[in-house]
Amino acid sequence: MTLRIAITTGEPAGIGPELCATLDASLFDAELVLIGDPELLGNRTVAGKTLTDLPLFNPASSAQKGRLCIAPVNLNTPSHAGTLNPDNAGYVLQTLDTAIEGCLDKTFQAMVTAPVHKAVINDAGIPFTGHTEYLAEKTASTQVVMMLATPGLRVALATTHLPLSEVPAAITADNLEAVLRCLYRDLQLHFHIKSPRVLVAGLNPHAGEGGHLGYEDDTIIRPVIEQLSAEGMSLTGPLPADTLFTPPWLAKTDAVLCMYHDQGLPVLKHMGFGQAINITLGLPVIRTSVDHGTALEIAGTHRADPGSLVAAIHCAIEMAG
Numbered sequence: 460m461t462l463r464i465a466i467t468t469g470e471p472a473g474i475g476p477e478l479c480a481t482l483d484a485s486l487f488d489a490e491l492v493l494i495g496d497p498e499l500l501g502n503r504t505v506a507g508k509t510l511t512d513l514p515l516f517n518p519a520s521s522a523q524k525g526r527l528c529i530a531p532v533n534l535n536t537p538s539h540a541g542t543l544n545p546d547n548a549g550y551v552l553q554t555l556d557t558a559i560e561g562c563l564d565k566t567f568q569a570m571v572t573a574p575v576h577k578a579v580i581n582d583a584g585i586p587f588t589g590h591t592e593y594l595a596e597k598t599a600s601t602q603v604v605m606m607l608a609t610p611g612l613r614v615a616l617a618t619t620h621l622p623l624s625e626v627p628a629a630i631t632a633d634n635l636e637a638v639l640r641c642l643y644r645d646l647q648l649h650f651h652i653k654s655p656r657v658l659v660a661g662l663n664p665h666a667g668e669g670g671h672l673g674y675e676d677d678t679i680i681r682p683v684i685e686q687l688s689a690e691g692m693s694l695t696g697p698l699p700a701d702t703l704f705t706p707p708w709l710a711k712t713d714a715v716l717c718m719y720h721d722q723g724l725p726v727l728k729h730m731g732f733g734q735a736i737n738i739t740l741g742l743p744v745i746r747t748s749v750d751h752g753t754a755l756e757i758a759g760t761h762r763a764d765p766g767s768l769v770a771a772i773h774c775a776i777e778m779a780g
């Protein structure tokens with residue numbers, strides 16, 4: 460069976476449309492279905508190229524490996540590269556909804572998302588913290604986990620898009636247990652790791668320094684690790700986050716669980732920005748994404764590196780296959 464992968468083209472003022480419009484579909488072992496505004500995508504191709512021949516997606520036809528086609532969703536208002544417009548927030552969410560529905564009804568075997576701009580969607584009056592949370596809500600998923608991956612490192616997060624001041628209260632034993640179970644199960648299911656080895660970071664400096672620099676490490680994180688380890692899960696921690704990203708530790712791990720967004724992602728992006736990908740674990744559908752944002756300042760210049768989008772598509776195909 461030839462796989463069909465939906466690709467949402469993201470914030471129209473960002474680099475998503477041009478990265479999608481210039482994809483070389485022949486590189487992929489699947490049919491790629493772009494979801495977005497055809498005129499916008501045509502305008503963002505490199506000079507001399509045109510998207511006028513891009514076939515319209517036809518769900519009734521059989522998927523064809525290496526074909527790029529488009530499932531049209533029209534912009535609400537014309538978009539200019541680099542200039543955000545809240546009037547197009549509804550359009551962005553419609554592209555996501557189209558992909559989610561298509562994955563749920565098996566029209567698509569996976570979805571890959573180009574970057575959206577979280578603030579402009581909120582500016583339009585629509586509460587939105589990220590794809591991860593949006594997809595969880597739309598698919599009624601009880602537990603999802605954000606995991607970014609680059610060759611040599613996977614970093615999962617116990618909390619996602621939360622203000623730093625709200626992180627400690629969100630690290631409860633129940634939440635942590637659910638996150639670890641989800642991470643463990645999906646590393647087995649999607650990455651074929653029989654007995655995943657997970658390093659768990661502490662929350663506080665030096666993992667609390669024996670309670671002198673915070674209590675959560677010893678009173679919340681450690682008991683959960685001990686409980687799940689007793690069930691046979693291979694977990695180590697809580698480890699001081701400042702030293703766990705060193706080669707001796709990383710050589711012995713399949714994934715690192717960090718307590719919050721900026722504890723883990725700067726390390727991952729320092730190591731792999733441009734080829735890293737973002738995977739949402741725990742969903743009933745497969746979703747991968749790029750490691751970068753909308754990069755408004757280079758949108759429309761064709762200087763954006765497609766490496767992460769290409770890697771995200773390959774990963775989605777591998778997971779779906």
Ligand SMILES: NC(=O)C1=CN([C@@H]2O[C@H](COP(=O)(O)OP(=O)(O)OC[C@H]3O[C@@H](n4cnc5c(N)ncnc54)[C@H](O)[C@@H]3O)[C@@H](O)[C@H]2O)C=CC1
Nearest residue numbers: 573574575576577578748750751752753754757762763764
């Ligand atoms: N998957 C998603 O939808 C994501 C969305 N975002 C959103 O993107 C917006 C902007 O975020 P920033 O923090 O500025 O991060 P950013 O990733 O858009 O930009 C950071 C820096 O990297 C450069 N850059 C990013 N992607 C590039 C590419 N493919 N090729 C070459 N250079 C590239 C940019 O020009 C900038 O200098 C925010 O609203 C954020 O929430 C951020 C990360 C992921």
Ligand SMILES: NCC(=O)COP(=O)(O)O
Nearest residue numbers: 589590591592724737748
């Ligand atoms: N830093 C990763 C990021 O913000 C992407 O989040 P999401 O939109 O994939 O939930």
